[in-house]
Amino acid sequence: MIDDLPPLREVIARHDLRARKSLGQNFLLDLNLTARIARVAGDLSGTDVLEVGPGPGGLTRGLLAEGARKVLAVEKDPRALPALHEIAAAYPGRLEVVEGDALALDPGARLAAPWKVCANLPYNVGTELLVRWLTEDWPPRWSSLTLMFQREVAERIVAEPGTRHYGRLAVLAAWRTEARIALTLPPEAFSPPPKVHSAVVHLAARAEPRHPADPAWLSRVVAAGFGQRRKMLRASLKPLGRPPEPLLEAAGIPPTERAEQVDLARWCALARGYAAA
Structure with missing residues (x-):
């Protein structure tokens, strides 16, 4: 005891x-x-x-x-x-x-x-x-x-x-x-x-996040990407209201990539892109 x-x-x-x-x-x-x-x-x-x-x-x-x-x-x-x-x-x-x-x-x-x-x-x-x-x-x-x-x-x-x-x-x-x-x-x-x-x-x-990103946008982008994880990101991100292809390319992510292949650094870059757009 x-x-x-x-x-x-x-x-x-x-x-x-x-x-x-x-x-x-x-x-x-x-x-x-x-x-x-x-x-x-x-x-x-x-x-x-x-x-x-x-x-x-x-x-x-x-x-x-x-x-x-x-x-x-x-x-x-x-x-x-x-x-x-x-x-x-x-x-x-x-x-x-x-x-x-x-x-x-x-x-x-x-x-x-x-x-x-x-x-x-x-x-x-x-x-x-x-x-x-x-x-x-x-x-x-x-x-x-x-x-x-x-x-x-x-x-x-x-x-x-x-x-x-x-x-x-x-x-x-x-x-x-x-x-x-x-x-x-x-x-x-x-x-x-x-x-x-x-x-x-x-x-x-951590004292600081590993990469800069807006938490609300990171959460939204990741939720959309993994919400339809069998789809390519150019399709699964469409509900976010912005054409995803240029934002994906700016983040270094092929539009044909699927969510589970994207590492943390690129998710954060994508979130920054959405926040800026």
């Missing part, structure tokens, strides 16, 4: 916290494993941490046990709040629990920057949150993201050009962070067990 609080199975049973598929919930029960995930985030002493979707608080307890100065736990499911408040009582002044939607919350009023994000993200909002964090003003208010995803999503985040997993997430992650898969977890680590393996991705913020 990492603290004097009850085992998670007991907490879940006492508060009737059966995971709900509608909320994208799969709970980690092994507290040694949650502490290990917290350690992936690095030294937490003197650092504030944002956690999204804490559920019964397994990872929350790991973060606090590893020395986080403060954890802001954002939970949409009101059933989990009593369990989280019990953790707050065991760690006085170090855990703030907020009931609400992480997509609608600005952590800036509650956390000291730069904070870290560490979360077993609900599957139904995970990628949307990641894209928001990667496309906000830079440098960001967070220093790193340590996030649990389905393994296939994790592989998409760290994928290289020319591979089948390469797409929008890989471009945005490589543009502004150093991303790596730190842990892979089997289905039986969770309750209920999902049908797929999961993985923890660690993304460390």
